[in-house]
Amino acid sequence: MRQKLxxxxxxxxxxxxxxxxxxxxxxVLTAYSGQxxxxxxxxxxxxxxxxxxxxxxxxxTVCQExxxxxxxxxxxxxxxxxxxxxxxxxxxxxxxxIVKPFDLDELGARVEAHLRREQRxxxxxxxxxxxxxxxxxxxxxxxxxxxxxxxxxxxxxxVELLSLNAGQVFDRERIYETIWGFDGEGNSDxxxxxxxxxxxxxxxxxxxxxxxxxxGCGYKWNG
Numbered sequence: 001m002r003q004k005l006x007x008x009x010x011x012x013x014x015x016x017x018x019x020x021x022x023x024x025x026x027x028v029l030t031a032y033s034g035q036x037x038x039x040x041x042x043x044x045x046x047x048x049x050x051x052x053x054x055x056x057x058x059x060x061t062v063c064q065e066x067x068x069x070x071x072x073x074x075x076x077x078x079x080x081x082x083x084x085x086x087x088x089x090x091x092x093x094x095x096x097x098i099v100k101p102f103d104l105d106e107l108g109a110r111v112e113a114h115l116r117r118e119q120r121x122x123x124x125x126x127x128x129x130x131x132x133x134x135x136x137x138x139x140x141x142x143x144x145x146x147x148x149x150x151x152x153x154x155x156x157x158x159v160e161l162l163s164l165n166a167g168q169v170f171d172r173e174r175i176y177e178t179i180w181g182f183d184g185e186g187n188s189d190x191x192x193x194x195x196x197x198x199x200x201x202x203x204x205x206x207x208x209x210x211x212x213x214x215x216g217c218g219y220k221w222n223g
Contacts, residue, residue: 002025003046004044005029005045005048006029006045006049007030008059009049009077017104034056047072053080060088063089063094064093067153075096076089076097077098078099093153093154094180130210135159145205155201161178162221167220168220174218209222
């Protein structure tokens with residue numbers, strides 16, 4: 001079965017160009033507005049190409065709306081080039097950031113790289129147990145004594161990274177770069193806030209501290 005891309009951009013010429021390029025290899029869905037995009041994501045695409053600068057509902061808003069429910073990679077397409085804009089994009093839930101005008105072959109290579117990474121993740125070990133806590137990497141769920149712990153996509157990404165490398169210390173910049181993609185602009189506050197939320201959700205179900213702070217270094221998984 002061919003993988004499915006969703007292209008979202010209010011400029012029909014750009015959509016047609018990308019659809020013509022990618023349709024050779026993938027099934028391509030298209031949307032020309034934020035509202036239409038919210039309807040098309042129900043088709044469960046394997047990757048989303050999302051323009052930021054759209055009228056009414058921009059790409060940042062679309063990404064924030066769907067990120068809790070869509071686990072596939074989201075690649076922003078935009079003419080914005082400032083670091084602050086990139087950081088806002090990654091915080092909204094983007095996995096990569098493609099600046100317009102872009103080379104179609106480079107875009108195609110990035111799409112392939114993200115899809116390969118997703119396939120590797122899905123084909124890896126599915127469940128690990130850490131005492132009372134179970135992480136199902138295929139289903140992207142966490143449970144403690146059978147009780148589900150609800151994590152956002154980014155929160156689970158952090159749990160996944162740390163728990164698959166239990167005992168290894170990751171500094172904040174490395175966590176950000178690993179999870180937020182190619183152009184991650186490492187931001188300590190973002191990682192600290194996500195770690196705080198993860199700990200708070202785990203604390204509802206257990207007294208054990210699964211994420212330890214290594215002062216001056218970063219964080220590690222304490223299974």
